[in-house]
Amino acid sequence: MGAGALGxxxxxxxxxxxxxxxxxxxxxxxxxxxxxxKVSGLIEDFVKVNVTDRPKDANLTFVTVKAYDTETAAMQLxxxxxxxxxxxxxxxxxxEILMRxxxxxxxxxxxxxxxxxxxxxxxxxxxxxxxxxxxxxxxxEDVLTVVEVLRDSKINAEAVTDIRKRIWLKxxxxxxxxxxxxxxxxxxxxVVEIPELWKIAERIAREGEEVMRALxxxxxxxxxxxxxxxxxxxxxxxxxxxxxxxxxxxxxxFINGAIVKVAEELGIDTPFNRLMYWLVKGVExxxxx
Numbered sequence: 021m022g023a024g025a026l027g028x029x030x031x032x033x034x035x036x037x038x039x040x041x042x043x044x045x046x047x048x049x050x051x052x053x054x055x056x057x058k059v060s061g062l063i064e065d066f067v068k069v070n071v072t073d074r075p076k077d078a079n080l081t082f083v084t085v086k087a088y089d090t091e092t093a094a095m096q097l098x099x100x101x102x103x104x105x106x107x108x109x110x111x112x113x114x115x116e117i118l119m120r121x122x123x124x125x126x127x128x129x130x131x132x133x134x135x136x137x138x139x140x141x142x143x144x145x146x147x148x149x150x151x152x153x154x155x156x157x158x159x160x161e162d163v164l165t166v167v168e169v170l171r172d173s174k175i176n177a178e179a180v181t182d183i184r185k186r187i188w189l190k191x192x193x194x195x196x197x198x199x200x201x202x203x204x205x206x207x208x209x210x211v212v213e214i215p216e217l218w219k220i221a222e223r224i225a226r227e228g229e230e231v232m233r234a235l236x237x238x239x240x241x242x243x244x245x246x247x248x249x250x251x252x253x254x255x256x257x258x259x260x261x262x263x264x265x266x267x268x269x270x271x272x273x274f275i276n277g278a279i280v281k282v283a284e285e286l287g288i289d290t291p292f293n294r295l296m297y298w299l300v301k302g303v304e305x306x307x308x309x
Contacts, residue, residue, distance in 0.1 A: 021075055021093050022085030023049060025259075026108060028142045029134035030082055030175070032059055032067065037173040042078065043071040052140025060137065061144035079103040080169060082128075083118065087111040087274035094121040104162045106152060110259065111274025112191045112282075115155050124162050127183040128152050129190050132175070133256060145256060149176045153183025185237045189245070192228030195276045196221040196246045198260035199296035202270065203303060205261065209254025212247050220292065221246055227290040228279055234286045260300070267307045272300040 023031060023045035035041040045053055053071040074096060075081065081102040085093045087109055097105065098121045107114045108128040115127045131148025152167050154160045163179050170177035180186065200211050200221060211221050222243045229242040263270045276297040283290040 021081055021083045021097065021102075022089070023053060023071065024084060024086075025134040025136040025142050026130070026132070027082065027084035028053075028057055028136075029059075029132060029144055030084065030108065030173075031069070032057060032065075032142075033175055034169065034173045035067065035069065039169065039173070041070065042076050043069050044073070044075050045071055046073055048139045052138075055140060058137075058141040059144055060141065062147060063144050075100050075102060077101040077103075080166065081105045083107045083109060083114070085109065086269075087114055087271045088269060090114045090117045091121075094118050097122055104165060106166045108150070110191070110194060111271050112188065112278040113274060115187070119155070126152055126154050126160070126163050126166060127187055128166070129183065129186045133253065135257070136262070146253070147176070149178060151178050151180045151183060151186050153180040153186070155184060157181050157184070185232075185239070188232055188235070188237060189239065189242070191275050192225060192232065192242055192279065193246050193249050194258075194260075195228055195279055195293060195296070196224040196243075197250050198258045198270075199272065199276060199300045201258040202260040202264045203296075203299050205264075207254060207261075208250045208256045208258060211250045212254075218247075221250070223292040224276075224296060227283070227288075227293050231279055231283045231286065231288055231290065234288060235282070264300075264303060264307055269308070270300055270304060272297055272304075276300070 021044045023043040031041050031043050056068045059065045077100050104124045105122050106126050106128050118125045130150040133146030135143040135145050152163050159179050167177045167179045211217050225243040225246045232239045260270045276293045279293050
């Protein structure tokens with residue numbers, strides 16, 4: 021559900037494993053996928069895919085839409101028998117939105133990297149790990165089913181009991197990398213390589229770490245995790261940068277915006293996150309005008 025860069029990569033890998041996969045897309049991506057999906061990067065391939073503009077009945081549905089489209093996707097999925105629903109999205113709060121409309125929802129975090137080269141063409145840019153877990157912290161049958169499908173598809177997958185912490189940690193790491201890359205129009209590595217940008221990223225990470233600790237998560241030295249991710253993906257253009265370059269809305273509301281909102285509820289001041297939120301919203305207005 022949401023056959024963009026990541027959705028197409030996971031759909032492709034699961035399809036190649038022999039599963040019956042339906043890609044749900046819209047607009048130009050829908051038109052392009054009707055002619056087939058081209059994969060470059062770690063794999064070079066071209067495959068015909070079953071693509072549609074609305075969800076179908078399924079045993080398992082991966083949700084990979086932008087965070088701001090989660091509620092619309094959930095309402096559409098509620099009209100079909102969508103089976104187990106696994107979110108593999110950026111940002112905070114997607115699982116809670118899906119759970120308002122759907123029964124069997126599990127959370128997911130992935131470090132697999134995929135870029136949209138053009139409509140109907142993705143770059144498999146990096147192999148990673150996908151963590152799957154129930155928001156309650158239990159290892160449920162639904163979680164094990166999702167992990168089994170992913171492993172069958174040669175996707176590194178692991179069932180975990182701390183998926184909420186992992187979702188938050190990924191969001192905090194993204195909060196320190198994505199807005200800086202989007203505003204400055206640079207690849208991820210520049211966040212560390214340019215001292216002035218790193219000072220900002222470090223402060224954002226510290227704010228996020230403080231919020232995570234206040235929520236009861238056991239974390240330390242999140243700034244080091246930001247540095248490691250930025251350098252491991254140093255040649256990548258963040259999804260937020262790609263959104264800005266395409267003149268599209270970003271997921272800033274569900275990353276820095278969500279951190280600021282929760283921080284305010286906890287009585288914590290997060291000025292650097294707030295500034296990034298305001299700046300990206302300003303850039304959005306300029307690009308979308």
